[in-house]
Amino acid sequence: MPRLLIVHHTPSPNLQAMLEAVISGATTEEIEDVEVVRRAALEATPSDALAADGYVLGTPANLGMMSGALKVFFDLAYYPCLDSTKGRPYGLYVHGNNDTTGAVRGIESVTTGLGWEKATPNVSVTGEPGKEDLQACWELGATVAAGLMP
Template sequence: MATLLIVHHTPSPNCQAMFEAVVSGATAPEIKGVRVVRRAALSATASDVLAADGYLLGTPANLGYMSGALKHFFDQMYYPCLDATRGRPFGFYVHGGNDATGARRGIESITTGLGWRRAAEPVIVTGEPSKADIEACWELGATITAGLTD
């Protein structure tokens, strides 16, 4: 059975709504054969990453960058996972108050270095998530998970 690891930092109601939509899509009953593991960014480990077949990352944009929690996750898992996880699929979502450009750029830079393969367009939201934004998060979760069943 394939495993999807969702690593998130969810400090606000807007991030929580996006996270819940991603999890709902990832655990949709029609998608079979994938175990979904959720870890807060500060508790996710290199072992979690090595045990997963794909990844879904979520963060707020803080001060023009991804959260310190998600950056800490990347810092502690980067070298232990560098060679073993190349080519694995991932997706991500970012919530910002008014700009998420730096957070997106940071995640794309690190995942490029890891050699991960983006399997879906990211969901980038500024301000309060709309119904369409929440649906896009659901689709992101479902897409990444369904891709692991192939």
């Protein structure tokens, strides 16, 4: 069964709402035969990444960058995954108070280096996520998961 790994750093209610929307989309009843695994960024391991067939990444934009927790995940998983995960799909959601540009740029640099393929547009939200933002998160989760269905 294909596996979707959701790696997230969720320190705020806004990010919690976005994560819950992603999970809801990825686990909707229309998605069949895809295992969805959720890991906090500081708990996710290279083995988790290697065992996954696709990824959803979630982070706050901290001081214009991805969270340190997501950076730790990438630091640990990058070289073990480098040759083994090329071409795998991913989706990204980012929340910031002012700007998410630097965080998105940093993550896209890492995923480009890994050879991962963006499966759907990024969801970048500043301020409190509205109904449309949460719907975009739902669609992100559903799109990445649906792309893994056998």
